Amino acid sequence: MTPEDKKLLERINDYADRVLKDFDPQKTRVSFQLEKLKPIMEEIAQETGASVEEIFIKYMDLASQVTVSRETKFQNTIGNMTKYGDVHDA
Numbered sequence: 451m452t453p454e455d456k457k458l459l460e461r462i463n464d465y466a467d468r469v470l471k472d473f474d475p476q477k478t479r480v481s482f483q484l485e486k487l488k489p490i491m492e493e494i495a496q497e498t499g500a501s502v503e504e505i506f507i508k509y510m511d512l513a514s515q516v517t518v519s520r521e522t523k524f525q526n527t528i529g530n531m532t533k534y535g536d537v538h539d540a
Contacts, residue, residue: 451515458494458505459512465490 451459469486470478484506491505498505 451512455508455512458508459516461494462487462490462509 466483466487470483473483475483487509488502491502491509494500495502495505500508
């Protein structure tokens with residue numbers, strides 16, 4: 451992830467933390483969440499000359515990369531714990 455990508459992701463996530471703080475993401479429709487994020491995506495699109503759709507796609511791609519990276523780290527940690535006997539089967 452480039453430094454610019456990281457800034458974009460952090461900027462949108464920071465905005466999301468403010469505008470969606472009172473909503474449970476598991477119980478809130480995705481369309482509602484996206485509507486709440488639209489202003490920051492429009493702002494970034496204007497600044498960069500990209501379309502809102504391009505910003506949305508980039509954001510979703512970057513968020514997916516972070517999710518995959520975290521899951522991989524988690525699985526590696528669990529694997530290491532099992533390997534070294536820190537986790538026992540019930």
